Amino acid sequence: xxxxxxxxxxxxxxxxxxxxxxxxxxxxxxxxxxxxxxxxxxxxxxxxxxxxxxxxxxxxxxxxxxxxxxxxxxxxxxxxxxxxxxxxxxxxxxxxxxxxxxxxxxxxxxxxxxxxxxxxxxxxxxxxxxxxxxxxxxxxxxxxxxxxxxxxxxxxxxxxxxxxxxxxxxxxxxxxxxxxxxxxxxxxxxxxxxxxxxxxxxxxxxxxxxxxxxxxxxxxxxxxxxxxxxxxxxxxxxxxxxxxxxxxxxxxxxx
Amino acid sequence: xxxxxxxxxxxxxxxxxxxxxxxxxxxxxxxxxxxxxxxxxxxxxxxxxxxxxxxxxxxxxxxxxxxxxxxxxxxxxxxxxxxxxxxxxxxxxxxxxxxxxxxxxxxxxxxxxxxxxxxxxxxxxxxxxxxxxxxxxxxxxxxxxxxxxxxxxxxxxxxxxxxxxxxxxxxxxxxxxxxxxxxxxxxxxxxxxxxxxxxxxxxxxxxxxxxxxxxxxxxxxxxxxxxxxxxxxxxxxxxxxxxxxxxxxxxxxxxxxxxxxxxxxxxxxxxxxxxxxxxxxxxxxx
Amino acid sequence: xxxxxxxxxxxxxxxxxxxxxxxxxxxxxxxxxxxxxxxxxxxxxxxxxxxxxxxxxxxxxxxxxxxxxxxxxxxxxxxxxxxxxxxxxxxxxxxxxxxxxxxxxxxxxxxxxxxxxxxxxxxxxxxxxxxxxxxxxxxxxxxxxxxxxxxxxxxxxxxxxxxxxxxxxxxxxxxxxxxxxxxxxxxxxxxxxxxxxxxxxxxxxxxxxxxxxxxxxxxxxxxxxxxxxxxxxxxxxxxxxxxxxxxxxxxxxxxxxxxxxxxxxxxxxxxxxxxxxxxxxxxxxxxxxxxxxxxxxxxxxxxxxxxxxxxxxxxxxxxxxxxxxxxxxxx
Numbered sequence: 001x002x003x004x005x006x007x008x009x010x011x012x013x014x015x016x017x018x019x020x021x022x023x024x025x026x027x028x029x030x031x032x033x034x035x036x037x038x039x040x041x042x043x044x045x046x047x048x049x050x051x052x053x054x055x056x057x058x059x060x061x062x063x064x065x066x067x068x069x070x071x072x073x074x075x076x077x078x079x080x081x082x083x084x085x086x087x088x089x090x091x092x093x094x095x096x097x098x099x100x101x102x103x104x105x106x107x108x109x110x111x112x113x114x115x116x117x118x119x120x121x122x123x124x125x126x127x128x129x130x131x132x133x134x135x136x137x138x139x140x141x142x143x144x145x146x147x148x149x150x151x152x153x154x155x156x157x158x159x160x161x162x163x164x165x166x167x168x169x170x171x172x173x174x175x176x177x178x179x180x181x182x183x184x185x186x187x188x189x190x191x192x193x194x195x196x197x198x199x200x201x202x203x204x205x206x207x208x209x210x211x212x213x214x215x216x217x218x219x220x221x222x223x224x225x226x227x228x229x230x231x232x233x234x235x236x237x238x239x240x241x242x243x244x245x246x247x248x249x250x251x252x253x254x255x
Numbered sequence: 256x257x258x259x260x261x262x263x264x265x266x267x268x269x270x271x272x273x274x275x276x277x278x279x280x281x282x283x284x285x286x287x288x289x290x291x292x293x294x295x296x297x298x299x300x301x302x303x304x305x306x307x308x309x310x311x312x313x314x315x316x317x318x319x320x321x322x323x324x325x326x327x328x329x330x331x332x333x334x335x336x337x338x339x340x341x342x343x344x345x346x347x348x349x350x351x352x353x354x355x356x357x358x359x360x361x362x363x364x365x366x367x368x369x370x371x372x373x374x375x376x377x378x379x380x381x382x383x384x385x386x387x388x389x390x391x392x393x394x395x396x397x398x399x400x401x402x403x404x405x406x407x408x409x410x411x412x413x414x415x416x417x418x419x420x421x422x423x424x425x426x427x428x429x430x431x432x433x434x435x436x437x438x439x440x441x442x443x444x445x446x447x448x449x450x451x452x453x454x455x456x457x458x459x460x461x462x463x464x465x466x467x468x469x470x471x472x473x474x475x476x477x478x479x480x481x482x483x484x485x486x487x488x489x490x491x492x493x494x495x496x497x498x499x500x501x502x503x504x505x506x507x508x509x510x511x512x513x514x515x516x517x518x519x520x521x522x523x524x525x526x527x528x529x530x531x532x533x534x535x536x537x538x539x540x541x
Numbered sequence: 542x543x544x545x546x547x548x549x550x551x552x553x554x555x556x557x558x559x560x561x562x563x564x565x566x567x568x569x570x571x572x573x574x575x576x577x578x579x580x581x582x583x584x585x586x587x588x589x590x591x592x593x594x595x596x597x598x599x600x601x602x603x604x605x606x607x608x609x610x611x612x613x614x615x616x617x618x619x620x621x622x623x624x625x626x627x628x629x630x631x632x633x634x635x636x637x638x639x640x641x642x643x644x645x646x647x648x649x650x651x652x653x654x655x656x657x658x659x660x661x662x663x664x665x666x667x668x669x670x671x672x673x674x675x676x677x678x679x680x681x682x683x684x685x686x687x688x689x690x691x692x693x694x695x696x697x698x699x700x701x702x703x704x705x706x707x708x709x710x711x712x713x714x715x716x717x718x719x720x721x722x723x724x725x726x727x728x729x730x731x732x733x734x735x736x737x738x739x740x741x742x743x744x745x746x747x748x749x750x751x752x753x754x755x756x757x758x759x760x761x762x763x764x765x766x767x768x769x770x771x772x773x774x775x776x777x778x779x780x781x782x783x784x785x786x787x788x789x790x791x792x793x794x795x796x797x798x799x800x801x802x803x804x805x806x807x808x809x810x811x812x813x814x815x816x817x818x819x820x821x822x823x824x825x826x827x828x829x830x831x832x833x834x835x836x837x838x839x840x841x842x843x844x845x846x847x848x849x850x851x852x853x854x855x856x857x858x859x860x861x862x863x864x865x866x867x868x869x870x871x872x
Contacts, residue, residue, distance in 0.1 A: 073748045105750030162750070518678060
């Protein structure tokens with residue numbers, strides 16, 4: 001079953017065509033990376049898939065279910081999770097609080113108003129596992145706005161994994177990270193396992209070619225290429241767009 | 256027929272005062288993202304200053320209008336410079352701050368001018384009636400309509416046709432980018448704030464021809480201005496104008512047709528707009 | 542033995558403030574003259590009101606500019622009950638007031654939450670003014686020949702031998718204050734409370750995590766409305782008179798001041814703020830009653846500009862220092 005299928009998605013803002021008839025699908029367990037110059041519509045695409053925006057036309061199918069007009073929070077319950085390009089964490093709360101809130105998002109007890117959060121033992125254990133994976137357990141009592149950028153990015157990804165999603169949308173996960181930090185992120189993505197489908201937007205070619213099973217290239221809101229990394233690497237149109245980045249594409253190792 | 260025409264003109268003239276009172280609030284909200292609740296107090300302050308100039312000192316009415324605007328403009332500007340500027344990224348705190356100023360300004364006005372309300376006053380040259388289609392109609396109200404139109408045209412021209420206007424609109428959409436282009440957004444913000452407060456002060460004197468000046472005006476006008484912003488749409492001159500005229504007409508016809516519900520027609524209009532088109536008549540998508 | 546000593550010290554440091562508060566609130570007022578007891582009662586009522594405001598402002602981050610609408614609604618429910626049915630039983634007035642306030646909060650919440658950001662603030666303000674206008678004009682809500690409803694008697698608890706005095710009334714209010722304080726504390730520490738703070742920090746993040754943020758905002762609107770209504774009910778019995786003023790801007794401003802000056806988003810901030818403002822108001826009424834709004838506005842502006850954490854921040858620093866000196870585990 002396809003995890004995600006987008007069908008002729010278009011999104012207009014006034015006179016600007018942010019997306020023009022974008023269609024593709026993502027198989028379960030696949031790692032699909034979307035690349036393209038700035039302004040190509042990548043974040044808009046994510047916003048439509050995740051529900052922050054409604055498309056002007058076209059449909060979105062999540063495991064065969066039409067979710068085109070479904071509100072974001074319901075998509076989370078179906079199994080979507082997302083990290084944001086601009087870090088959107090709970091800056092004035094502690095790391096642990098961030099994790100606890102994230103974990104509760106899809107649980108029915110999130111509406112409970114009387115018994116304290118600390119009482120949920122299972123939740124604390126899950127939070128520990130979650131933060132350990134992001135190597136943030138020691139910093140659990142730190143206020144998030146005091147963390148380094150790299151740590152915040154790790155937390156951002158850890159939070160999106162909190163709900164055991166079926167589809168993970170990562171919007172520029174390596175943005176603002178150092179070489180080493182990016183490698184950590186690459187490692188993390190590689191270790192996610194085949195039950196999670198991952199859709200990534202990024203500019204870092206190491207990450208893109210290091211992780212992708214398949215690559216889609218967006219340009220002015222249109223899909224101009226869709227294929228395996230080798231195919232994309234050789235595509236003349238892609239090379240033209242990334243003129244000057246040819247060296248970059250050539251020198252990146254495979255896998 | 257005459258009743259209808261009279262109500263129509265009354266509604267439009269009242270609506271013009273509302274437009275003047277609400278335009279500054281609307282533009283500052285839309286352009287600078289600041290909700291200045293003290294806006295009504297600035298209106299009231301302008302009215303008191305205008306009264307002092309025109310009645311207490313017996314000077315020219317138009318001078319009173321100008322000085323009322325000037326004092327309010329300066330006070331408004333100082334609130335922005337000394338206080339609001341430091342709360343740049345905290346909209347809730349900004350609103351609270353301006354709320355505090357409502358109290359301060361209102362109480363200062365009571366201290367200076369006393370609690371007794373001031374009756375309507377106008378320029379003696381404007382007293383009397385003009386025959387409109389055989390119906391005698393107060394000149395003062397016609398002048399109010401004229402003033403409103405002039406101000407609306409000037410402000411609209413500033414907003415849509417000048418470089419400053421373009422800067423303001425750009426700043427409204429993307430502050431960082433505009434600043435990155437080397438444009439002194441801070442100076443422009445100061446200008447906008449001053450102008451908005453100035454218009455409020457002018458409105459206070461112009462409106463005093465219809466309503467006089469009293470110490471509760473700070474809140475009364477604020478409320479009306481807010482409804483004008485909600486109904487007309489925030490951030491543009493045309494929004495404030497459409498809101499002002501709409502509410503002016505709705506209120507006047509409402510009072511005439513359903514006197515027992517006089518107060519509520521404005522609120523009803525607001526609630527209807529919120530349920531049907533929350534961004535207002537001419538507003539952008541909220 | 543050293544461990545045992547520091548454990549005891551730790552316990553004392555943790556519980557001393559509560560013991561102190563218990564003495565001050567529970568025992569001291571019985572020894573005060575009657576007019577001071579009234580001031581204390583008023584302080585507790587407004588502490589409830591301020592705490593309800595902080596729940597929606599300090600925790601959820603929503604600035605509800607017309608909070609007095611719910612406070613006054615609770616009071617009016619009691620007044621109208623007495624005026625039109627003659628019922629003065631506390632056990633009818635209290636739940637009625639809370640329910641009326643909650644229903645109005647639900648209505649107002651539904652309308653206001655249609656919009657966000659600055660529009661939201663304006664709508665909450667305008668709706669409260671609407672209620673004020675209705676109270677001013679609708680004859681059914683007024684005792685004959687005046688604004689508001691007068692002659693509200695002290696509540697009938699159904700205890701035949703009980704004759705009211707200010708001391709008993711104070712303790713009644715104290716009981717409800719403690720209940721309210723405890724409930725708010727539970728809400729703050731529950732998953733719901735955590736979710737509210739998450740919404741305050743980043744609403745889109747919360748939505749992406751699966752939270753129906755509109756529903757949370759709506760629910761907290763109703764809950765804080767109910768708490769404010771409770772305050773209003775007690776106030777009506779305290780003040781013996783309810784009038785449109787208590788629905789208006791002046792009354793909405795008070796909890797805002799109390800929360801900002803006391804410290805928002807904390808447990809005791811609103812309570813401290815209420816104490817400060819009610820007592821300063823009393824002293825100001827003795828010396829410069831006309832300048833009170835100026836004092837209040839000025840203090841408010843100063844607090845917003847320079848003392849954002851409120852008094853609570855200073856208190857907690859002070860308390861931490863004590864802790865350090867005695868080597869407490871809290872340090």
